[in-house]
Amino acid sequence: MPYDPSAFPPFAVTVDLVVLTVRRDALCALVVRRGEQPYQGRWALPGGFVRADEDLTAAAARELAEETGLCVHDRHSPAPGSSPTGAHLEQLATYGDPKRDPRMRVVSVAHLALAPDLPAPRAGGDANQARWAPVGLLLGKEADAHGEDQSGQLAFDHTQILADGVERARSKIEYSSLATAFCPPEFTVGELRRVYEAVWGVALDPRNFHRKVTGTPGFLVPTGGTTTRQGGRPAQLFRAGGATLLNPPMLRPEV
Amino acid sequence: MPYDPSAFPPFAVTVDLVVLTVRRDALCALVVRRGEQPYQGRWALPGGFVRADEDLTAAAARELAEETGLCVHDRHSPAPGSSPTGAHLEQLATYGDPKRDPRMRVVSVAHLALAPDLPAPRAGGDANQARWAPVGLLLGKEADAHGEDQSGQLAFDHTQILADGVERARSKIEYSSLATAFCPPEFTVGELRRVYEAVWGVALDPRNFHRKVTGTPGFLVPTGGTTTRQGGRPAQLFRAGGATLLNPPMLRPEV
DNA sequence: GCAAAAGTGTTTTTGCTACACCCATGC
DNA sequence: GCATGGGTGTAGCAAAAACACTTTTGC
Known part of the structure; x- marks a missing residue:
C-alpha cells in the first residue's frame, strides 16, 4: 500500500514548559498571563508550537530561552562560552486529550526545566506578563485559605501538567x-x-x-x-x- | 491575534508500543514484520496513527488489542466481563526527531505495556508477521555471539524506544x-x-x-x-x- | 531414598535517625 | 558575650545480605 497523506489526520504539536525554581525557600513555577482566547487573562505554562523542522527538545529549549533567557546546560559537558546560568531540561509527558484545546486538535509534549533562582522573569516575545508563582498556590493545596489573586486554575490542562512536573521533580531528586x-x-x-x-x-x-x-x-x-x-x-x-x-x-x- | 490555522505546521501523530512479557525466563518484546516501505521486511514495534478524535491512551489500547487481543486491565477496578488476561499500559515518552520517518513529520507517543506470558502473538489486521523476541537480542547486547536472524536493527528509532521501555520496566518494578x-x-x-x-x-x-x-x-x-x-x-x-x-x-x- | 522447590531462623553488616557536642564567623 | 549556621561523634535501631536448616511434594 503506497503512502497516502489522506490516511492520517493532521495534528498541531506544541511544547509546554514546567519551569521550576526555588525562591525564598518555596518551590515556584514560571507562569505567563494569556493575552488571547481561549482562557484570556488566565495564567498558563509557557509554551508554543513546534516548528516544521525542529526537534521536540530543541523547541522546548527555544521556548525556555525566549521566556527566561536561560540556556540549557548539559551538565556533563558544559559549554565553555554558554550563558551564565544553566538549566536542566527533560521531557515530561505528552498530553493529547481531543478536547484539551477547544480550537483544534493539539498534542502537547510537556517538558520539565529546573533552574537556579533568577533575578526576575522577563517578558516573552509577545510581551506577555510572566511571573514566578509558588506551586503550593497554583496547585490549590492551600489556596482557599488566602483568598489569592491566582484567578483560579491555570488554563487548559496546565494544572495537571504542573502537578505531574512537580511530582517528577520531587521523586527524581531522591535518587x-x-x-x-x-x-x-x-x-x-x-x-x-x-x-x-x-x-x-x-x-x-x-x-x-x-x-x-x-x-x-x-x-x-x-x-x-x-x-x-x-x-x-x-x-x-x-x-x-x-x-x-x-x-x-x-x-x-x-x- | 486571532486564531490562524496557517500559523502552525501539521504533524502526523502515532502511538508505538513496547509490549513486554517474560517467556522461558527471558524478557521478550513484541515485534512485527514491516510489509511496506520504508524499512520493508524489518522488524518494528507495533503501532499506528492516532485517530482524529481519539485520546492517546485509547489509541495505544486499541493497537494493543489489535496486535495481541489483550485488553487493558485497570488493576484497581478490574472490569468483571473483561478479557481473560489483563495488561498494564502506560505512556513512555514521545519521539519527534524531524528525520525519524523519511516520508513525513511524524511524532510518536510511545507506550509501555506489560503482559503475562501469552500463547502466541496473532497476526495484526494487516496480516503482518508478529513474534516475541528476547530483548537481549533486539538490543544487541549479545547479538554478535549468535549470528542471529534478527535482520539487524529495528526500523526507525525503535531500538531506542525499546531500550527506553525496558529501562522503565526495570526501574519501575523496584518500587x-x-x-x-x-x-x-x-x-x-x-x-x-x-x-x-x-x-x-x-x-x-x-x-x-x-x-x-x-x-x-x-x-x-x-x-x-x-x-x-x-x-x-x-x-x-x-x-x-x-x-x-x-x-x-x-x-x-x-x- | 533422592531431587527440587518452598519456606523459616539466625547472624552479620550496612545505613539511617536522633541527638550531644564543638567550631568559626558577625554583631 | 551571644546568635547563627557549619560540621563531627556516637548510640540505637531497622532492614538487607548471607547462609544453615526444615518441609512437602514428584519420581
Whole structure:
C-alpha cells in the first residue's frame, strides 16, 4: 500500500514548559498571563508550537530561552562560552486529550526545566506578563485559605501538567543529583539542603544531610572556597560532581 | 491575534508500543514484520496513527488489542466481563526527531505495556508477521555471539524506544508492584521472583525474596490455593494486592 | 531414598535517625 | 558575650545480605 497523506489526520504539536525554581525557600513555577482566547487573562505554562523542522527538545529549549533567557546546560559537558546560568531540561509527558484545546486538535509534549533562582522573569516575545508563582498556590493545596489573586486554575490542562512536573521533580531528586540544578554553580551543603526542604516541603536534619551528601562519592566536589553568605560559620563551597545517580537514595521523610 | 490555522505546521501523530512479557525466563518484546516501505521486511514495534478524535491512551489500547487481543486491565477496578488476561499500559515518552520517518513529520507517543506470558502473538489486521523476541537480542547486547536472524536493527528509532521501555520496566518494578503484571492472575512467590530475575537479568536469593514480598503489607494476597506446577513442595498461590507502591523498594543487586 | 522447590531462623553488616557536642564567623 | 549556621561523634535501631536448616511434594 503506497503512502497516502489522506490516511492520517493532521495534528498541531506544541511544547509546554514546567519551569521550576526555588525562591525564598518555596518551590515556584514560571507562569505567563494569556493575552488571547481561549482562557484570556488566565495564567498558563509557557509554551508554543513546534516548528516544521525542529526537534521536540530543541523547541522546548527555544521556548525556555525566549521566556527566561536561560540556556540549557548539559551538565556533563558544559559549554565553555554558554550563558551564565544553566538549566536542566527533560521531557515530561505528552498530553493529547481531543478536547484539551477547544480550537483544534493539539498534542502537547510537556517538558520539565529546573533552574537556579533568577533575578526576575522577563517578558516573552509577545510581551506577555510572566511571573514566578509558588506551586503550593497554583496547585490549590492551600489556596482557599488566602483568598489569592491566582484567578483560579491555570488554563487548559496546565494544572495537571504542573502537578505531574512537580511530582517528577520531587521523586527524581531522591535518587539523582538533580537538586543541584536548582543551585548556583557553587553552593554550600546548607543551600542544597534548603532546596530539598523546599521541594519536598519537609524539614531535614542538617547534620545527617551533611554526612549523606558529602559521603556519597562523586556527588559533590569541593571548590576550596568558603562563604558566609548564609551567616554563621564559613561554609565550604561545592560544585556538582560527575555522579548523576545517588545510591543509596536520599530518603524523603513520611509526611 | 486571532486564531490562524496557517500559523502552525501539521504533524502526523502515532502511538508505538513496547509490549513486554517474560517467556522461558527471558524478557521478550513484541515485534512485527514491516510489509511496506520504508524499512520493508524489518522488524518494528507495533503501532499506528492516532485517530482524529481519539485520546492517546485509547489509541495505544486499541493497537494493543489489535496486535495481541489483550485488553487493558485497570488493576484497581478490574472490569468483571473483561478479557481473560489483563495488561498494564502506560505512556513512555514521545519521539519527534524531524528525520525519524523519511516520508513525513511524524511524532510518536510511545507506550509501555506489560503482559503475562501469552500463547502466541496473532497476526495484526494487516496480516503482518508478529513474534516475541528476547530483548537481549533486539538490543544487541549479545547479538554478535549468535549470528542471529534478527535482520539487524529495528526500523526507525525503535531500538531506542525499546531500550527506553525496558529501562522503565526495570526501574519501575523496584518500587512498585508492576512485576505482577507479568504474572497470571494467580501466581507463586517463586514465579514472581523469576519475573524479577528475567527482567533484571540477575539471580536473587529465594529466601530473602520470599520474606521481602510476603512481609510487605498489601503487596500479595494469599488466595488459599496451592500449586506444584513448578515441582517440589506445593507453593501458596497469591493475587496482586491493592498496594501499588513498594516501600521500602526491592533492591536491584549491582551488576 | 533422592531431587527440587518452598519456606523459616539466625547472624552479620550496612545505613539511617536522633541527638550531644564543638567550631568559626558577625554583631 | 551571644546568635547563627557549619560540621563531627556516637548510640540505637531497622532492614538487607548471607547462609544453615526444615518441609512437602514428584519420581
